[in-house]
Amino acid sequence: MLQAETPLPDLLANLLGLGGVGVVGAFVAALLASIIVGNVMLAMTGVAGPWAKRKITAKFTDRIAADRIGPKGLGTIPADALRLLSKELIVPEGADRPAWDVAPLIVAGSAMLGFAVIPMGSGIQLADPEVGLAYVFAVASIASLGMVMAGYASNNKYSMLGALRAVAQNLAYEIPLVVTGMSVVLFTGSLRMSEIVAVQQETLVSIGGLAIPSWFAIVNPFAFVLFLAANVAEVGRNPFDIPEAPTEIVAGFQTEYSSVYFVLLYLGEFLHIFLGGAITAVLFLGGAAGPGPESIGFLWFVVKIWAFFLFTQWLRSAAPRLRIDQLIEVGWKGMLELSFLNLVLTALIVGVVV
Template identity: 40%
Template sequence: MTSLSQFIPPLVILVLLLLAAAWSTWLERRILGLWQDRLGPNRVGPFGLLQVVADMIKIFTKEDWIPPFADKVVFVLAPMILMISMLLGFAIIPFAPDIQIASFDNALLFVLALSSISVYSVMLAGFSSNSKYALLGALRTAAQMLSYEVFMGLALMGIVVLSGSFSLNEIVAAQEEQWFILSQPLGFVLFLIAGVAESHRAPFDLPEAETEIVAGFHTEYASMKFGMFFIGEYLGVIFVSAFISTLYLGGWQGPWLPPLAWFILKTSLFVLLFILLRAALPRPRYDQLMRFGWSVLLPLALVNLLLSALWQLSVGH
C-alpha cells in the first residue's frame, strides 16, 4: 500500500501538466486574438474552452499514417523521446516546499542533459522521415539547439557561482533575501533568450519555418505522433517558464499567498511572455539567428560569468 501511494503524487502532477499543456493551446490562441484585435476560438463551449477537446478528438481520429519510405521504428520513437524528456524535467522542479517528485544535488546538470536528449528527438524525426523538408528542419534544429545550449549553460553558471550549488532547492533557498533576477539581470536575459531558442518558439522557430520548409522536422507526421510533438512544444514552454521562475524569481517564495500559488503565478507570467513574443516579433533569417548567438550571446555570457565570479570573490573577502 505504501509503494502504491508513492506513485500517486507523480501521476497527479503528470496529468495536470498534460492538461496544462493542452489548454495552453487554447490560451495562446485566445490571447493572440486579444492582442491582435481579432477573435480567437469562441464557438466550442464557453469562451471556446472546449476547442481543446475538439482538437484532441480530431487528432485521435486521424489516420495514423507512416510514410512507406520512412525508417518506421525511429519514426515512431522520435516523438516519444521528446515527450519523455520534457516530462522528466518537471521531476526536479520544486513546485512548493513539500511538492517535488525528486531532489538531488546535480539538478542543473540533469536539466542540461535532458535538453541535449530532446535534440535527438527532433533530429531523428527529420532523418527518419526521408524527406528533404524534414531533413532541413532537423539540420537547423541540431545547429540551433546545440549552439544555444552553450549560452544557456554559461548563463546558469552565474547562479551556480552565487548560490554555490547545482541543487534547485538550495538555489531557491539562496534567494530568500533577494531574487537572482536582481543580482543576475544579464544572466536572466541570456537564459530567457536561450530558453526561447531551445524550445524553438517564435521568433526562433526556424526548425519549423512554414514559409520556407513547410513544417520542418514533423512535416511527415500525422495523428497522435504529430500531437506528441505539438504538446511537447507547449510542455517545453511551461518547463522553461517554471525553470526561469525557480532560478531567477525565487521559485515558490513570496508573501501572503500560498507557495504553490506564487509558483503558478510566476510561471504563468513567463508563459504569457512566450505568447507575447510570438505576437510581437518577426522571424529572423537563420544566418542572423546563428550569428546573434555566437557573436552577441556568447561574449555576453562569458562577461556575466566573469562579473559573477568577481562579485563573489569581493563579497567573500
C-alpha cells in the first residue's frame, strides 16, 4: 500500500519555517492551508453557479445562454456577484431571527468543513484523521439542519414545506449513502481517506500491458451506482430536487432569502455538489489517480469532481422530478434494501475471497 501524503499544513509549515514556532506556527500553517483550499473550492463554485450551469444547460436544451458580458459570457460571473451582493436584504415579517440569519451559514459552512479531510492529490489535504470518512458524512449532513432552520424561521408555508421535504429526503437517502460507503470500508479496512485512495492505486488486472486499477467503481459497480444515486439525492438534483421544486413551492426552504443570504444558500448548494463529487472520486474513482506523474494528481481530481457536476446538470435537463411520495418510496423500499444487500454481499466476498 502506498504511503499517505503529508498534509498540506505540515508542508507549508516546513516550507515557511514555521515548524519550530510551536502551536502558533502550526495554527498559522493550518490557517494558510485552509485559505488555499477554501479559495480553490469557492473559485470553482463561482464559475459553476452563474456561468457553467447556464452554459451546460443551454447545450442540453439547444440554447445559447450567457454570452453578453465578456468573452464566452465569462463576465457574467463578476456581474452576477455584484448584482446579488448589492441587492437589498429583505427580512420577512415574523421571521425567527437569529435562526433565519444563521441558516445560510450552516448550509454553506457544512460543505466547506467536508473538504478538510479530502485528499485532492499533489499533496493537497488539510487533515487525514483515522475517522475521515465518518467525519465527512457527519459534517455534510449538517446542511439538513440549515435547511430546516431556513424553512421554519422564514414564516412562510412554502419554505416550511421545502424544509419538511428536505428532512424526509435526507433521511430516506442518507442511510443508503452511508451504508454503501461502508462497503468500501470493508474492502479497505480503514476509514482514513488516504488509505482508501491508496488501496485503489493497486493494479486489479493487466490486459495486454494495460494495467486496470482497482478502483471500487470497477471492483463493485453495483455499489458505485447505488452510491451515485443516493449522492444525487443528497445534493438535491433532479430527479430529487424536491426541497426546492420551483414549479410547486416557489423555491422551497430558500424562498424568503435575498441578497447575500441567497448567495450563501446558492453557494452552499454548489459546494455540496462538488463535495459529493469529491467523496465519489475518493471512494470509487481512485481519488486523484490518473495517467501521468503524481504531481498532476490534483488536475485529475478536479476533472473527476467536474465530471460529477456535469452528470448532475445532465440529470437536471433530462430527468423529470419525482413526486415526494415516489421519492420516499424509492428511498425506503428500494435504495435501503439494496444498500444493505450490497453490504452483506461485500462482507461475504471479503470474508471468503480476500
